[in-house]
Amino acid sequence: MFAARSLLYFRKISLISPVKNSKRLVLRRETHSVPQALRSTKPKSNRKEPIYFVDSKQVQVIGGKGGDGCISFLQLWCNERAGPDGGDGGNGGHVIFQTSTDVRNFNHVLSKIRGLPGENGRGEHCHGKNAQHTIVKVPVGTVVRNRGGQIVGDLSEVNIMFVAARGGVGGKGNKFFATSVQKSPKISEYGPEGEDISYILELRTMADIGFIGQPNAGKSTLLNAITRAKPKVAPYAFTTLRPYVGMVQYDDFTQLAIADLPGLIRDSHLNKGLGIQFLKHAERCKVLLIVLDASLDNPSLQYEQLMHELRKFSKNLAERPKIIVANKMDIPEAKNNFQDLQNELKVKVIPISAKTGANLSELLRVMREYYELYK
Numbered sequence: 001m002f003a004a005r006s007l008l009y010f011r012k013i014s015l016i017s018p019v020k021n022s023k024r025l026v027l028r029r030e031t032h033s034v035p036q037a038l039r040s041t042k043p044k045s046n047r048k049e050p051i052y053f054v055d056s057k058q059v060q061v062i063g064g065k066g067g068d069g070c071i072s073f074l075q076l077w078c079n080e081r082a083g084p085d086g087g088d089g090g091n092g093g094h095v096i097f098q099t100s101t102d103v104r105n106f107n108h109v110l111s112k113i114r115g116l117p118g119e120n121g122r123g124e125h126c127h128g129k130n131a132q133h134t135i136v137k138v139p140v141g142t143v144v145r146n147r148g149g150q151i152v153g154d155l156s157e158v159n160i161m162f163v164a165a166r167g168g169v170g171g172k173g174n175k176f177f178a179t180s181v182q183k184s185p186k187i188s189e190y191g192p193e194g195e196d197i198s199y200i201l202e203l204r205t206m207a208d209i210g211f212i213g214q215p216n217a218g219k220s221t222l223l224n225a226i227t228r229a230k231p232k233v234a235p236y237a238f239t240t241l242r243p244y245v246g247m248v249q250y251d252d253f254t255q256l257a258i259a260d261l262p263g264l265i266r267d268s269h270l271n272k273g274l275g276i277q278f279l280k281h282a283e284r285c286k287v288l289l290i291v292l293d294a295s296l297d298n299p300s301l302q303y304e305q306l307m308h309e310l311r312k313f314s315k316n317l318a319e320r321p322k323i324i325v326a327n328k329m330d331i332p333e334a335k336n337n338f339q340d341l342q343n344e345l346k347v348k349v350i351p352i353s354a355k356t357g358a359n360l361s362e363l364l365r366v367m368r369e370y371y372e373l374y375k
Protein backbone atom coordinates (compact mmCIF):
# COMPACT_ATOMS: atom_id res chain seq x y z
CA MET A 1 0.00 0.00 0.00
CA PHE A 2 2.80 2.34 1.00
CA ALA A 3 4.75 1.43 -2.14
CA ALA A 4 1.74 2.06 -4.37
CA ARG A 5 1.16 5.41 -2.69
CA SER A 6 4.79 6.43 -3.13
CA LEU A 7 4.58 5.65 -6.85
CA LEU A 8 1.54 7.91 -7.23
CA TYR A 9 3.36 10.61 -5.32
CA PHE A 10 6.36 10.30 -7.63
CA ARG A 11 4.19 10.64 -10.74
CA LYS A 12 2.38 13.66 -9.33
CA ILE A 13 5.49 15.64 -8.48
CA SER A 14 7.12 14.83 -11.81
CA LEU A 15 4.20 16.55 -13.53
CA ILE A 16 4.30 19.66 -11.34
CA SER A 17 7.85 20.93 -11.24
CA PRO A 18 10.94 19.17 -12.55
CA VAL A 19 13.44 21.11 -10.36
CA LYS A 20 11.58 20.55 -7.13
CA ASN A 21 10.94 17.03 -8.22
CA SER A 22 14.62 16.02 -8.50
CA LYS A 23 15.33 17.35 -4.98
CA ARG A 24 12.41 15.44 -3.57
CA LEU A 25 13.51 12.33 -5.37
CA VAL A 26 16.96 12.51 -3.79
CA LEU A 27 15.33 12.92 -0.38
CA ARG A 28 13.17 9.92 -1.03
CA ARG A 29 16.16 7.80 -2.06
CA GLU A 30 17.94 8.65 1.18
CA THR A 31 15.03 7.50 3.30
CA HIS A 32 15.03 3.90 1.93
CA SER A 33 18.05 3.06 -0.21
CA VAL A 34 16.72 -0.21 -1.73
CA PRO A 35 13.70 0.34 -4.01
CA GLN A 36 10.49 -1.23 -2.80
CA ALA A 37 8.75 -4.02 -4.69
CA LEU A 38 5.28 -3.07 -5.87
CA ARG A 39 2.27 -5.26 -5.41
CA SER A 40 0.59 -5.73 -8.80
CA THR A 41 -2.74 -3.91 -9.02
CA LYS A 42 -3.69 -5.92 -12.10
CA PRO A 43 -5.45 -9.22 -11.38
CA LYS A 44 -3.98 -12.44 -12.75
CA SER A 45 -5.22 -13.23 -16.25
CA ASN A 46 -7.99 -15.81 -16.58
CA ARG A 47 -6.43 -17.44 -19.62
CA LYS A 48 -6.77 -21.24 -19.26
CA GLU A 49 -3.80 -22.50 -21.27
CA PRO A 50 -0.39 -21.94 -19.62
CA ILE A 51 2.20 -19.66 -21.20
CA TYR A 52 5.58 -21.36 -21.08
CA PHE A 53 8.84 -19.55 -21.39
CA VAL A 54 10.75 -21.02 -24.32
CA ASP A 55 14.46 -20.30 -23.90
CA SER A 56 15.74 -22.66 -26.56
CA LYS A 57 14.23 -23.74 -29.87
CA GLN A 58 15.27 -25.81 -32.85
CA VAL A 59 14.10 -24.26 -36.13
CA GLN A 60 14.30 -25.24 -39.76
CA VAL A 61 14.46 -22.24 -42.09
CA ILE A 62 13.90 -22.46 -45.83
CA GLY A 63 14.53 -19.50 -48.14
CA GLY A 64 11.85 -18.63 -50.70
CA LYS A 65 12.02 -20.28 -54.13
CA GLY A 66 13.15 -18.03 -56.98
CA GLY A 67 10.57 -17.29 -59.68
CA ASP A 68 10.86 -19.21 -62.99
CA GLY A 69 12.05 -17.44 -66.13
CA CYS A 70 9.55 -17.24 -68.99
CA ILE A 71 9.73 -18.44 -72.60
CA SER A 72 7.84 -16.04 -74.82
CA PHE A 73 8.13 -14.46 -78.26
CA LEU A 74 6.88 -11.02 -79.11
CA GLN A 75 4.43 -10.51 -81.93
CA LEU A 76 3.75 -6.96 -83.10
CA TRP A 77 1.26 -5.78 -85.70
CA CYS A 78 4.11 -4.72 -88.00
CA ASN A 79 6.55 -7.48 -86.97
CA GLU A 80 5.22 -10.92 -86.20
CA ARG A 81 8.63 -12.21 -85.14
CA ALA A 82 9.86 -9.44 -82.91
CA GLY A 83 12.13 -11.81 -80.97
CA PRO A 84 12.20 -13.38 -77.51
CA ASP A 85 10.62 -11.33 -74.71
CA GLY A 86 10.48 -13.77 -71.73
CA GLY A 87 11.21 -11.95 -68.48
CA ASP A 88 13.29 -13.20 -65.54
CA GLY A 89 11.73 -14.60 -62.39
CA GLY A 90 11.84 -12.57 -59.16
CA ASN A 91 14.19 -13.48 -56.30
CA GLY A 92 12.86 -15.59 -53.40
CA GLY A 93 12.76 -13.91 -49.99
CA HIS A 94 15.38 -14.53 -47.30
CA VAL A 95 14.46 -15.63 -43.80
CA ILE A 96 16.03 -13.18 -41.36
CA PHE A 97 16.24 -13.21 -37.54
CA GLN A 98 16.09 -9.68 -36.17
CA THR A 99 16.58 -8.81 -32.52
CA SER A 100 13.82 -6.79 -30.92
CA THR A 101 12.82 -5.68 -27.46
CA ASP A 102 9.18 -6.62 -28.27
CA VAL A 103 9.82 -10.30 -27.56
CA ARG A 104 11.44 -12.03 -24.61
CA ASN A 105 11.48 -15.69 -25.64
CA PHE A 106 10.94 -18.03 -28.59
CA ASN A 107 7.31 -18.83 -27.84
CA HIS A 108 6.13 -17.25 -31.10
CA VAL A 109 8.83 -18.77 -33.34
CA LEU A 110 7.57 -21.64 -35.53
CA SER A 111 9.70 -24.75 -35.85
CA LYS A 112 9.62 -24.52 -39.66
CA ILE A 113 9.85 -21.13 -41.33
CA ARG A 114 9.52 -20.74 -45.09
CA GLY A 115 10.48 -17.63 -47.03
CA LEU A 116 8.11 -16.24 -49.70
CA PRO A 117 8.64 -17.32 -53.34
CA GLY A 118 9.55 -14.85 -56.09
CA GLU A 119 7.04 -14.28 -58.91
CA ASN A 120 7.53 -16.00 -62.26
CA GLY A 121 8.66 -13.91 -65.24
CA ARG A 122 6.13 -13.13 -67.98
CA GLY A 123 6.10 -12.16 -71.65
CA GLU A 124 6.69 -8.64 -72.92
CA HIS A 125 9.89 -8.41 -70.91
CA CYS A 126 8.00 -8.47 -67.59
CA HIS A 127 10.28 -9.55 -64.76
CA GLY A 128 8.66 -11.28 -61.79
CA LYS A 129 8.44 -9.37 -58.51
CA ASN A 130 11.10 -10.06 -55.86
CA ALA A 131 9.57 -11.57 -52.71
CA GLN A 132 9.57 -9.72 -49.39
CA HIS A 133 12.01 -11.05 -46.83
CA THR A 134 10.49 -12.90 -43.88
CA ILE A 135 11.66 -11.22 -40.68
CA VAL A 136 11.36 -13.21 -37.46
CA LYS A 137 11.72 -11.22 -34.26
CA VAL A 138 14.00 -12.78 -31.66
CA PRO A 139 14.94 -11.46 -28.21
CA VAL A 140 18.10 -9.45 -27.66
CA GLY A 141 20.77 -11.89 -26.42
CA THR A 142 19.90 -14.71 -28.82
CA VAL A 143 22.68 -17.16 -29.63
CA VAL A 144 22.32 -18.98 -32.96
CA ARG A 145 23.99 -22.39 -33.24
CA ASN A 146 24.20 -24.68 -36.25
CA ARG A 147 23.27 -28.35 -35.99
CA GLY A 148 26.81 -29.21 -34.95
CA GLY A 149 26.45 -26.92 -31.93
CA GLN A 150 28.86 -24.25 -33.17
CA ILE A 151 27.89 -20.64 -32.54
CA VAL A 152 27.23 -18.94 -35.88
CA GLY A 153 25.53 -15.79 -34.58
CA ASP A 154 25.55 -13.87 -31.31
CA LEU A 155 22.80 -11.26 -31.49
CA SER A 156 23.53 -9.17 -28.44
CA GLU A 157 22.26 -5.76 -29.57
CA VAL A 158 18.88 -4.52 -30.60
CA ASN A 159 17.92 -4.52 -34.32
CA ILE A 160 20.76 -6.79 -35.44
CA MET A 161 19.83 -8.97 -38.40
CA PHE A 162 21.03 -12.51 -39.10
CA VAL A 163 20.28 -13.91 -42.56
CA ALA A 164 19.29 -17.46 -41.66
CA ALA A 165 18.39 -18.77 -45.13
CA ARG A 166 18.82 -17.02 -48.46
CA GLY A 167 16.08 -17.22 -51.06
CA GLY A 168 16.74 -18.59 -54.55
CA VAL A 169 17.70 -16.15 -57.31
CA GLY A 170 15.06 -15.69 -60.02
CA GLY A 171 15.55 -17.84 -63.15
CA LYS A 172 16.45 -16.13 -66.44
CA GLY A 173 13.83 -15.76 -69.18
CA ASN A 174 14.52 -16.70 -72.83
CA LYS A 175 15.38 -13.06 -73.68
CA PHE A 176 18.58 -13.53 -71.64
CA PHE A 177 19.73 -16.45 -73.81
CA ALA A 178 19.33 -14.66 -77.16
CA THR A 179 22.65 -14.35 -79.04
CA SER A 180 23.60 -13.38 -82.59
CA VAL A 181 23.72 -17.08 -83.47
CA GLN A 182 20.64 -18.26 -81.52
CA LYS A 183 18.09 -15.49 -81.97
CA SER A 184 15.02 -17.44 -80.88
CA PRO A 185 16.07 -19.53 -77.86
CA LYS A 186 13.38 -21.77 -76.46
CA ILE A 187 15.08 -22.11 -73.14
CA SER A 188 14.68 -20.45 -69.75
CA GLU A 189 15.79 -21.21 -66.20
CA TYR A 190 13.70 -22.56 -63.35
CA GLY A 191 14.04 -20.52 -60.16
CA PRO A 192 16.11 -22.55 -57.64
CA GLU A 193 14.90 -23.52 -54.18
CA GLY A 194 16.12 -21.39 -51.28
CA GLU A 195 18.63 -22.58 -48.66
CA ASP A 196 17.33 -25.13 -46.18
CA ILE A 197 19.18 -24.93 -42.85
CA SER A 198 18.44 -25.98 -39.27
CA TYR A 199 19.51 -23.90 -36.31
CA ILE A 200 19.22 -24.00 -32.54
CA LEU A 201 18.21 -20.68 -31.04
CA GLU A 202 19.17 -20.13 -27.39
CA LEU A 203 18.85 -17.26 -24.99
CA ARG A 204 22.06 -16.14 -23.35
CA THR A 205 20.14 -14.90 -20.31
CA MET A 206 16.69 -16.15 -19.47
CA ALA A 207 15.97 -14.40 -16.21
CA ASP A 208 17.65 -12.32 -13.53
CA ILE A 209 16.83 -14.84 -10.82
CA GLY A 210 16.09 -18.57 -11.22
CA PHE A 211 14.53 -20.87 -8.61
CA ILE A 212 16.40 -24.07 -7.83
CA GLY A 213 14.97 -26.67 -5.48
CA GLN A 214 13.85 -30.23 -5.10
CA PRO A 215 10.38 -31.16 -6.35
CA ASN A 216 7.61 -29.96 -4.00
CA ALA A 217 9.83 -27.37 -2.29
CA GLY A 218 7.29 -24.67 -3.18
CA LYS A 219 9.01 -22.89 -6.09
CA SER A 220 5.84 -22.46 -8.13
CA THR A 221 3.91 -21.32 -5.04
CA LEU A 222 6.57 -18.66 -4.50
CA LEU A 223 6.41 -17.44 -8.12
CA ASN A 224 2.62 -17.32 -7.85
CA ALA A 225 2.92 -15.23 -4.70
CA ILE A 226 5.32 -12.58 -5.97
CA THR A 227 4.39 -12.22 -9.67
CA ARG A 228 1.39 -12.45 -11.99
CA ALA A 229 2.64 -15.73 -13.50
CA LYS A 230 0.42 -18.77 -12.90
CA PRO A 231 2.53 -21.94 -12.76
CA LYS A 232 0.57 -24.97 -11.58
CA VAL A 233 0.90 -25.83 -7.89
CA ALA A 234 0.20 -29.36 -6.66
CA PRO A 235 1.42 -31.64 -3.85
CA TYR A 236 3.24 -34.08 -6.11
CA ALA A 237 6.72 -34.10 -7.65
CA PHE A 238 7.43 -32.68 -11.11
CA THR A 239 4.33 -30.51 -11.33
CA THR A 240 6.41 -28.01 -13.28
CA LEU A 241 7.87 -29.54 -16.42
CA ARG A 242 8.82 -26.39 -18.32
CA PRO A 243 10.07 -23.01 -17.11
CA TYR A 244 7.75 -20.14 -16.25
CA VAL A 245 8.90 -16.56 -15.99
CA GLY A 246 7.20 -13.78 -14.01
CA MET A 247 8.11 -10.14 -13.48
CA VAL A 248 8.50 -8.27 -10.19
CA GLN A 249 8.14 -4.49 -10.41
CA TYR A 250 9.91 -2.04 -8.13
CA ASP A 251 8.98 1.55 -7.38
CA ASP A 252 11.86 2.92 -9.47
CA PHE A 253 10.26 1.22 -12.54
CA THR A 254 12.86 -1.57 -12.64
CA GLN A 255 11.51 -5.01 -13.49
CA LEU A 256 13.16 -8.26 -12.43
CA ALA A 257 12.55 -11.42 -14.44
CA ILE A 258 12.09 -14.42 -12.14
CA ALA A 259 12.12 -18.00 -13.46
CA ASP A 260 10.43 -21.02 -11.90
CA LEU A 261 12.33 -24.08 -13.07
CA PRO A 262 11.47 -27.78 -12.83
CA GLY A 263 12.55 -29.66 -9.70
CA LEU A 264 16.06 -31.04 -9.36
CA ILE A 265 16.60 -34.60 -8.09
CA ARG A 266 19.64 -36.69 -7.31
CA ASP A 267 21.74 -37.52 -10.40
CA SER A 268 20.07 -34.84 -12.54
CA HIS A 269 23.50 -34.15 -13.98
CA LEU A 270 23.42 -37.70 -15.39
CA ASN A 271 20.15 -36.76 -17.12
CA LYS A 272 17.88 -38.33 -14.47
CA GLY A 273 14.50 -36.70 -13.78
CA LEU A 274 14.22 -33.68 -16.02
CA GLY A 275 17.98 -33.70 -16.11
CA ILE A 276 20.40 -31.74 -18.19
CA GLN A 277 17.82 -29.69 -20.05
CA PHE A 278 16.67 -28.30 -16.72
CA LEU A 279 20.24 -27.46 -15.66
CA LYS A 280 20.72 -25.65 -18.96
CA HIS A 281 17.78 -23.41 -18.04
CA ALA A 282 19.49 -22.67 -14.72
CA GLU A 283 22.67 -21.70 -16.55
CA ARG A 284 20.78 -18.84 -18.19
CA CYS A 285 19.93 -17.15 -14.87
CA LYS A 286 22.25 -14.58 -13.35
CA VAL A 287 21.41 -15.32 -9.70
CA LEU A 288 20.11 -18.60 -8.26
CA LEU A 289 17.50 -18.68 -5.54
CA ILE A 290 17.75 -21.98 -3.69
CA VAL A 291 14.36 -22.98 -2.26
CA LEU A 292 14.64 -25.49 0.60
CA ASP A 293 11.67 -27.23 2.18
CA ALA A 294 12.11 -26.46 5.90
CA SER A 295 9.22 -28.72 6.89
CA LEU A 296 11.33 -31.80 6.00
CA ASP A 297 14.05 -33.10 8.34
CA ASN A 298 17.58 -31.99 7.66
CA PRO A 299 17.17 -29.23 5.04
CA SER A 300 20.95 -28.75 4.98
CA LEU A 301 21.18 -32.18 3.31
CA GLN A 302 18.79 -30.89 0.62
CA TYR A 303 21.13 -27.94 0.12
CA GLU A 304 24.18 -30.20 -0.15
CA GLN A 305 22.41 -32.42 -2.68
CA LEU A 306 21.41 -29.47 -4.83
CA MET A 307 24.93 -28.05 -4.71
CA HIS A 308 26.40 -31.44 -5.59
CA GLU A 309 24.24 -31.60 -8.73
CA LEU A 310 25.14 -28.06 -9.75
CA ARG A 311 28.86 -28.70 -9.18
CA LYS A 312 28.77 -31.94 -11.18
CA PHE A 313 27.04 -30.23 -14.08
CA SER A 314 29.26 -27.17 -14.24
CA LYS A 315 31.65 -25.49 -11.84
CA ASN A 316 30.62 -22.15 -13.23
CA LEU A 317 26.96 -22.80 -12.36
CA ALA A 318 27.79 -23.83 -8.78
CA GLU A 319 29.69 -20.59 -8.27
CA ARG A 320 26.80 -18.34 -9.31
CA PRO A 321 25.61 -15.91 -6.61
CA LYS A 322 22.98 -17.60 -4.48
CA ILE A 323 20.12 -16.54 -2.23
CA ILE A 324 19.03 -19.31 0.14
CA VAL A 325 15.44 -19.51 1.27
CA ALA A 326 13.79 -21.83 3.81
CA ASN A 327 10.18 -22.25 2.71
CA LYS A 328 7.07 -23.60 4.49
CA MET A 329 7.91 -21.82 7.77
CA ASP A 330 4.19 -21.82 8.64
CA ILE A 331 4.45 -25.56 9.43
CA PRO A 332 5.36 -26.01 13.15
CA GLU A 333 8.27 -28.47 12.64
CA ALA A 334 9.97 -25.99 10.31
CA LYS A 335 11.17 -23.76 13.16
CA ASN A 336 13.65 -26.27 14.62
CA ASN A 337 14.77 -27.38 11.17
CA PHE A 338 15.42 -23.77 10.22
CA GLN A 339 17.60 -23.19 13.30
CA ASP A 340 19.68 -26.28 12.49
CA LEU A 341 19.98 -25.19 8.88
CA GLN A 342 21.08 -21.68 9.80
CA ASN A 343 23.71 -23.03 12.21
CA GLU A 344 25.11 -25.46 9.67
CA LEU A 345 25.20 -23.25 6.59
CA LYS A 346 26.79 -20.16 8.16
CA VAL A 347 25.40 -18.00 5.34
CA LYS A 348 22.18 -16.05 5.73
CA VAL A 349 19.05 -18.10 5.10
CA ILE A 350 15.77 -16.23 4.63
CA PRO A 351 12.82 -17.93 6.33
CA ILE A 352 9.59 -17.49 4.34
CA SER A 353 6.22 -19.02 3.76
CA ALA A 354 5.22 -18.82 0.11
CA LYS A 355 1.73 -20.00 1.03
CA THR A 356 0.92 -17.42 3.70
CA GLY A 357 3.18 -14.68 2.30
CA ALA A 358 5.25 -14.33 5.48
CA ASN A 359 8.56 -12.46 5.06
CA LEU A 360 8.22 -12.14 1.29
CA SER A 361 8.93 -8.39 1.43
CA GLU A 362 12.33 -9.14 2.98
CA LEU A 363 13.00 -11.68 0.22
CA LEU A 364 12.04 -9.14 -2.47
CA ARG A 365 14.40 -6.61 -0.90
CA VAL A 366 17.31 -9.11 -0.91
CA MET A 367 16.51 -10.10 -4.50
CA ARG A 368 16.81 -6.48 -5.57
CA GLU A 369 20.12 -6.10 -3.72
CA TYR A 370 21.55 -9.13 -5.53
CA TYR A 371 20.22 -7.84 -8.84
CA GLU A 372 22.06 -4.53 -8.34
CA LEU A 373 25.27 -6.38 -7.41
CA TYR A 374 25.31 -8.93 -10.24
CA LYS A 375 23.36 -7.46 -13.16
Ligand SMILES: Nc1nc2c(ncn2[C@@H]2O[C@H](COP(=O)(O)OP(=O)(O)OP(=O)(O)O)[C@@H](O)[C@H]2O)c(=O)[nH]1
Residues within 6 Å of the ligand: 213, 214, 215, 216, 217, 218, 219, 220, 221, 222, 232, 233, 234, 235, 236, 237, 238, 239, 240, 241, 261, 262, 263, 264, 327, 328, 329, 330, 331, 352, 353, 354, 355, 356
Ligand atom coordinates in the same frame (compact mmCIF):
# COMPACT_ATOMS: atom_id res chain seq x y z
N1 LIG B 1 2.33 -25.19 4.27
C1 LIG B 1 2.94 -24.74 3.17
N2 LIG B 1 2.82 -25.42 2.02
C2 LIG B 1 3.45 -24.94 0.93
C3 LIG B 1 4.22 -23.77 0.97
N3 LIG B 1 4.72 -23.56 -0.28
C4 LIG B 1 4.28 -24.56 -1.07
N4 LIG B 1 3.50 -25.39 -0.35
C5 LIG B 1 2.82 -26.60 -0.83
O1 LIG B 1 3.79 -27.50 -1.34
C6 LIG B 1 3.25 -28.24 -2.44
C7 LIG B 1 4.18 -28.16 -3.63
O2 LIG B 1 4.24 -26.82 -4.07
P1 LIG B 1 4.75 -26.42 -5.54
O3 LIG B 1 4.82 -24.93 -5.55
O4 LIG B 1 3.97 -27.08 -6.58
O5 LIG B 1 6.21 -27.03 -5.50
P2 LIG B 1 7.32 -26.99 -6.64
O6 LIG B 1 8.63 -26.78 -5.97
O7 LIG B 1 6.95 -26.03 -7.70
O8 LIG B 1 7.26 -28.48 -7.17
P3 LIG B 1 7.69 -29.04 -8.62
O9 LIG B 1 7.01 -28.21 -9.66
O10 LIG B 1 7.16 -30.44 -8.62
O11 LIG B 1 9.17 -28.99 -8.71
C8 LIG B 1 1.89 -27.62 -2.72
O12 LIG B 1 0.91 -28.48 -2.16
C9 LIG B 1 1.90 -26.31 -1.98
O13 LIG B 1 0.63 -25.92 -1.53
C10 LIG B 1 4.32 -23.06 2.21
O14 LIG B 1 4.96 -22.03 2.35
N5 LIG B 1 3.67 -23.60 3.28
Ligand SMILES: [Mg+2]
Residues within 6 Å of the ligand: 219, 220, 221, 231, 232, 233, 239, 240, 260
Ligand atom coordinates in the same frame (compact mmCIF):
# COMPACT_ATOMS: atom_id res chain seq x y z
MG1 LIG C 1 6.49 -26.26 -9.64
